[in-house]
Amino acid sequence: MASKPISLLLASHPGPTAVVTVVAVGLGIGLGYPPGRLVVLALAILLGQLSIGWSNDWLDAARDREVDRADKPAARGDVPLALVRASAFVALALALIVTAFLGIGALIAHAVAIAGGWAYNLGLKSTAASFVPFAVSFGLLPAIATLGQEHPAWPAPWVFAAGALLGVAAHVTNVLPDLADDARTGIRGLPHRLGTRASGLLAFGCLAVATVLITFGPGLPVRPLLVVGLVIGLAAVVAGVVLLLRRSPTRLLMQLIMTCALVDVAMLALAGQSIAAG
Incomplete structure (x- = not known):
């Protein structure tokens, strides 16, 4: 059994938390944030992201315990549920x-995203609207x-659209x-209603469109590095579709979406101030 601090950290969904934080840092670097403001x-x-992750493990503890989720410290009892909630x-x-130190606009956007x-x-x-929070929150991250x-x-509008599409893909x-564990506990979001194959194709379709938007959205001459990013991103999409069609979905699909998200944020960083509306 891991120590209580480690268990609390694991209950925060550290992988997605780290990825979203890195995305934000990449955007800040691309926009020319000074070091102090970038740290903020x-x-x-x-x-x-820690707040969202901990609230997930707190609110889902009973369901996770019912299906014996070995990767959920709160459900296993490795960390007190009251501590996760607090x-x-x-x-x-x-x-x-x-x-708030970044300004009222950033505060409102972040409050809505959280x-x-x-x-x-x-x-x-x-619900069938399970994709909406992801679309909104990811779409607002650049904002x-x-x-x-x-x-x-x-x-710029294309940045909102690309972020929202990446959010839907990440959710699915x-x-x-x-899907099987969720069915046992009564969870029926959009992916559960669509089914495995249709959901997977939706995810990678969103991912492909987002990558193309980031490449051509600024309306500027496409830099060679953006072309490289486009190729890598679309390669991840193809790999995901092939994996989906050949075998049952695994966590590798999430790793592919994270890989493509990191490629996309690098491309956004290269876009610099062009991600802001003129």
């Missing part, structure tokens, strides 16, 4: 306080970065390996 952005996003609320409060994650955990995951600049600006891909 990273800390704000990290705290927001950590979620503390991280939420700290996330909003830290984001609210989307909590809404999913509180029940939207069991937190652009509005958090010393001279705030809204992201993350849910696919858990």
